Amino acid sequence: MLRVVCTEFGDPGLLTVVEEPTPAPGPGEVLVExxxxxxxxxxxxxxxxxxxxxPPLPFTPGSAVAGRVVAVGEGVETCPVGTAVAASVTGFGGFTSHVTVPAPLAVPLPAGVDATVAASAMESYATLVFAVTQRVTIEPGERVVVLGAGGGIGLAAVDVARSLGARVVGVASSEEKRAAAKAAGAEVTIDYTDLKDAVRAATDGGADVVIDPVGGPAAESSLRALRAGGRFCVLGFASGEIPRLPANIVLLRNRSVIGVDWGDWAREVGGPEGNAALLADVLGRIGRDELHPPRPSVAPLDEAGAVLRLYAERRVTGKYVLVP
Incomplete structure (x- = not known):
């Protein structure tokens, strides 16, 4: 088997690919190619x-895989050899050609959902389905503003909000990313220029919900653009800057700030089994054509470092997958 290895924290260019024996699944496990x-x-x-x-060094990055079961361990009655599955890899280890996972955590892929789409959609769409099922309610007709709308998490936010009947405004930094947001279901797209006023103009006076995976100065501007009772959802800080949101703006007009951390929930409250159920929900929505993840860009394992640099430089529209 082949796997990507990180031996020291630092530039992704330090990642290497090693070849080693393919593991055998233990009791209750399946081996996924x-x-x-x-x-x-x-x-x-x-x-x-x-x-x-x-994670302790050395380790293999990656948490989302999709592929085919090629061997099963003792006691496994579900997921027979040949089953197409997706899985979240506990403790990292996804950038590899083969990985063992507990059989209950291997979620069968619905017909018509291929491995590249499943692997690219799992983390971003799981975050958004977790958000709208457990953290914030989005009603049909509400105006939802998505920052970073051309990235992987942003496109998932646009798609999920659209599927719930929301009227989506996508905010993105380039024409290419705004076009991607439009294709995902945004009714209107804007850039970050005079963001508070631009959001209010695009939402007829103010947003009901802001979904923010970006942080930085755009966070406060879009918070100020919420209407009465508006909800501001914090998903991350892709800009590299964690904003200090003014509490008085939250207080005024009964606004709310809501943290959305799918990863923490999957590790703690939901646990592996709850997370597997969430992934099954996500993949089921894709299989039923309720959600429409775009096809990802593809790169081999030995380009993992280059792909991670593209993400860091915010030069990725949509998502990438590594194909062993």
Whole structure:
């Protein structure tokens, strides 16, 4: 088997690919031949040592895989050999050609959902489906503003909000990213120029919900653009700057600030089984054509470092997967 290895925290260019024996599944496990491994902005933060979770070195990055079961361990009655599955890899390890996972955590892929789409959609769409099922309610007709709308998490936010009947405004920094947001279901797209006024103009006076995976100065501007009772959802800080939101603006007009941390929920409250159920929900919505993830860009394992640099430089529209 092949896998990407991080031996020291730092530039993703330090990642290497090693070849070693393919593992055998233990009792209750399945061995998945990885067809695609999802890549995210967070993977780059982890490799640099800049994320709140620091795995012990050396480690293999990546948390989302999709592929085919090629061997099963003792006691496994579900997921027979040949089953197409997706799985969140506990403790990282997804940038690889083969990985063992507990059988209950291997979610069968619905018909028509291929490995590249599943792997690219798992983390971003799980975050958004978690958000709208457990953290914030979006009603049909509400005006939802998505910052960073051309990135992987932003496009998922546009798509999920659209599927709930919201009227979506996508905010993105380039024409290419705004076009991608439009294709995902945004009714209107804008850039970051005079953001508070631009959001109010695009939403007839103010947004009901802002989804912010970006942070930085755009956060306060869009918070100020919320209408009465508006909800501001914090998903991350892709800009590299954590904003200091003014509490008086939250107080005025009964606004709310809501944290959305799918990863923490999956590790703690939901646990692996709850997370597997959430992924099954996400993949089911994709299989039923309720959600429409765009096809990702594809790169081989030995380009993992280059892809993570693209994410860090915010030069990725949509998502990438690594294909062993």
């Amino acid at each position: 990885v067809g695609a491994a999802g890549v995210s902005f967070v993977d780059g933060l982890i490799v640099r040592g800049g994320y709140q979770v620091k």
